[in-house]
Amino acid sequence: MQTSNLKVNLSTVSDIIAALQTILCSRVIPEVFDLETPYSRTTFPNPNHCAIELKDQSISAIITKRQHQLDKVLHDISGLQTVMDGIHTLQQPLIKQKNNNIKSINLHKRLVSPLWRLPTEILSQIFCHCLPQFPGLNELQPPSKLTAPMLLTRICRWWREVAMGMPTLWYTLSMKVHDRDWQQAAFFYASWLKRARGCPLSLRLQFHAENDSTNTGEFSMFRDLLALEEMSVFIYENISRGDMPADISYSILQLPFTLCSFDASGWLLNFNDMSSCNPIWAHLTTLRIRVSEAKAVLHLLLLAPNLSSLTIHIESEDVQALRPFTHTNLQTLDISCECFLDPGSQFYHLFNALSLPTLRILAAHDVLEWPHEEFKAFLSRSECPLESLIISGEVTDEQRAKYVALVPSLQFVLH
Template identity: 40%
Template sequence: MRSYADLSAMLGTISRLPSHVVMREASDPNHVNYRYWQLVQEMAKIVQSIGPPRGSSSPIGRLPTEILTQIFLYCIPEDANWTPAPDLAPMQLTAVCQRWREIAVNIPNLWRRLRLEMGHGDWQQRAFCYDSYLKRSRGRQLSLTLECENNNWTELRSLLQPYVVQISSLHVGLFSGASSFPLVLADFGGLEELVIYTDGFGPVPAVPAVAHIAHSITHLPPNMRSLRLLDTRLDFQVLSSLDSSSWAGLTNLEIVVEGLVSLPCLLRLCPNLSSLTMIGIFMAALETSGNLAHTKLQSLRISGDLPMNTVFFGLLGLFDKVTLPNLRIVEVRNIGRWAHGEFKALITRSQCPLESLIFSGGVRTTPQQLAEYVTLFPSLKLVIDPTRSSLFQ
């Protein structure tokens, strides 16, 4: 440390870090944040014990770079993308002292997650900050969140162009002012995960935006493994027109469907799918291609629109002509009367190792039906939870 002022600044920084990153998991010895919390406490004790330095350096100043690097990495939550802010890691770490700044700037993994906001404020100033942030990633895979409130995509594309091959995870939020989809997915050759969503408060994206999204997902990048389309309703005609070769690599799919739905159609489109979540208004489409055995699907989650499905459709016909020999987890919400006979026929002909069956709010079953499942699978984890009544998050 060069001065006691540096030392005091460091202590203040350490005392603030836990409020940003230590969550309830910090009490779990098996969770990564538990070790982070221990390290921060140990470091804070060292700082508090030494007072103003009397010699040329202090104990905290002699901590090896490797230890500081590990502490810095624990300051960054693995499950979030952050908007750059001076009072949050990693930028907060660069303001403590010269040595901390040099170490933080030279840890590319600190700069791999970023939220970019479009549509308000001084874009040129924010773009300069975003670019500086991204440069520090030094070629590492990037996880980005784009929150778009307008259609000024030219500047955004220009900013991202040098880093497009690095982006492996991309979350795109289309809010009330956005009426189109900003990106050409074919440009993102390294993309593995894509999530498209709205702000959750206003209406779903405008019709032009939905059309742009549907066009963009027709051909997915070759490395894509997870696709989540939230708040964007796709009908059977759109799903039938997708390029099966570019969807074949998907292992996780979450979609909002509307009208006619063919489960065999989706499973043929994604032969390597292990997890499928379907949300929307269901009416089984006529399937004329014969039975389909899908050997990879392990998790199936279905959430319907309760008022419509309760009165009219339920899940009639959705499980016909499908065999799922690896099915392990099924969760159902908001579909009204449960299609017990069709589902029982599915799991019987599939001879699957069903482990967990969850009926959430808005699903009507009978004690006799539940008893039949336990008879078929004695070790089955059967959960009835009426409190889970909202759509999947």
């Protein structure tokens, strides 16, 4: 039978199936040969074999017979295998047709699904609620195809078009990268952020560097992100507590002037670091940072006149008096200190030096000895509209009353 150009239609396949079912239902049982002989139970050479051979049949004749039987079985097996291969060949286009039918059914079911009748505006709102929470710097993971927004582009063509046309799905990005694969990550950044289409951008980057020279000059790509407004960076590296390496400070200088919120709490900066990154501070309104000396706080406030919210951690054993300084825009100050030699000294000197006339929220953490008199003088001097005071140290009811007397807007004191 010639099959190279044969096109089997459904009726032919049905005929074959019917014929095979008829054969199978007839319960044709393959011939089973009786293999029992006078020698079957003999396990060791026996001198009586010769007598048995003379009485019955020779062993060589039995072997010849068994070989003919084996040849017949192998021939039947080969024939059945050929039939099964042919059935498998007939089955493949049917399976393909089945899959195509299922796809067509699912497509048309989607067309009558309520989701397909939703206006794009409502679907866009649903997509926004699918976004995962923005992780902390110590929880950063590369974007996954199994979570929004990337997952939304893999459901169907319409969802992909809606998701790709929504800048609000792509304006935030968290990434954990190593200096060895930074260029690949930078390319991924660029592809992702192009979809934001000018929407204010928010980035979180955790960078792992193996060497003292971190080769972070590639950060210069951020200078082209003119819509970048928020950025958080945490760098793991072998850098001592000396001055910041030139390539890192250069990278910070490449950040665009549109940046207004910057989280650099992954670095420990000193006075010189502040100066080396000077231009970036002037445009910031929100900052999270760690510094190695109290005087760096005042220097930072001097370099960042537009700052309205500052979260700062001071790690220093160096205790010294600070020059008076007034910052006219700071409204929220969250500060913590580490100074084991003289607990409370950092707060003591800061409250003696600072005047914050617009301060509304003050949080002071890790205060072992609260400088009551210095803080009271700070309130009197600043004349600020303080509304919330959060202190981890001990404050008496009498001290609270004095604070409220100086600042009537103060509603509560927590510690």
